Amino acid sequence: MTASTGYDRANQAIEDLGSDFPAPGRYRQVKVGRDFHLDEVALARDSEGLIHLLVRYPEDFKGEAPALGGPLECSRRPWPISQVEIVDVLDVILMERLLQPTFVSLIGEMLDRMERSGRSAMDEFSEVVESWRKTLARISKGPSREAIRGLFGELWIAQRIACANPAALERVWVGPRGGRHDFTGATSLEVKTLVGSGAPVVTINGLDQLDPVGEAGLHLATLRIVEHETGETADEIVAALIDEGVSRQFLEAALRDVGFQLGDINGPAFVVEEVLLHRIEDDFPGLRRSHLTESSLRGIESVSYRLQLDAGPGALPADQLDSVISDLIA
Structure with a gap:
């Protein structure tokens, strides 16, 4: 049965990443973009077990990457989406594993908005983060x-x-x-x-x-x-x-x-x-x-x-x- 909502898809992707950690310097990843642009969004697990959200930068993207903090770290970095192609992505790392359900909800909302609006993942991610800013700020107040x-x-x-x-x-x-x-x-x-x-x-x-x-x-x-x-x-x-x-x-x-x-x-x-x-x-x-x-x-x-x-x-x-x-x- 195909996952019907963005939350379901994000949750299923994290399950598909498995619980074991890849070798140092390597990542296990699952693509969760739209059918016509599957590479646009991916979830990955690194050798420390941390979950990464990878959002591809559109070629015509003019805005700024959203400023995050607290339980989320982010940076722009090159990412191999195949053996021959490397693209720039916004790499968002969940630093606090206990907050995984919150992270999955944020990703799910982004995926749902992408399906409805047809806009890029980066545009929708920027808006979702803005709407979640108060929640993220409240989470970041306590020690992780x-x-x-x-x-x-x-x-x-x-x-x-x-x-x-x-x-x-x-x-x-x-x-x-x-x-x-x-x-x-x-x-x-x-x-x-x-x-x-x-x-x-x-x-x-x-x-x-x-x-x-x-x-x-x-x-x-x-x-x-x-x-x-x-x-x-x-x-x-x-x-x-x-x-x-x-x-x-x-x-x-x-x-x-x-x-x-x-x-x-x-x-x-x-x-x-x-x-x-x-x-x-x-x-x-x-x-x-x-x-x-x-x-x-x-x-x-x-x-x-x-x-x-x-x-x-x-x-x-x-x-x-x-x-x-x-x-x-x-």
Whole structure:
């Protein structure tokens, strides 16, 4: 039976994408455009399991791409629609998996409007997003699941630091106060979290995140986590930090600086399944301010990209994390 509404088609396309993740750098996609222009719209799943809406730019499109935010990220990019043809698309990524039903409803409304009006997918998407703007803004007010996972990773490392020296945590946990890295003392430590069983791919925010501070060394700790009732919640780790002697006032300020409230994070319980540890040196891949010229940086406001960790040298055994922490708080 053929799906009759835009919502049905979008929902069916996501089901057709499957639940397993493709290899890094690859996408699984399903085209959902109109019969006479199937390539106009597609849904895709990447190696991190994130859903992408791909809307093709018409050749005569004169408008601006809609400004999104909150749970949606978007950018213009080339996209191969066949083995021989590459076109420009607006790539809209759903960053918060719990909001998938909302995302599907938005896409479904766009598809229905396309069928009725005969206008391009880009025109209809721009108008649908405008009508959904209040809903998206309301959704974006609360911390996302991704943000809670990121906070959990920092807190998990903070707990290990506090077990060694509670007073040192207040000195070295500088990320919430705008520090270049999450933790900086005698050395620096950046923390990332992963979900799923795919290849380790992390998001690097900015051109400074992989640059050491001065002569200090830099390590990257990537935690692969999974939701499980036997794990710990972020709130439970915060309570444990207070029990270890970390100042409640410090924790309140640190959490507030990253958009959370002490005792009211309301996240699930996580278990850390795997720790990936890397020493970041000059041969580690990535975009860095120290490797770029002043002229090449002119006009750039922000940079965010995904990095496949398997491509990088400097991997260390996970059991060296405590040694790295000891150097950090020395």
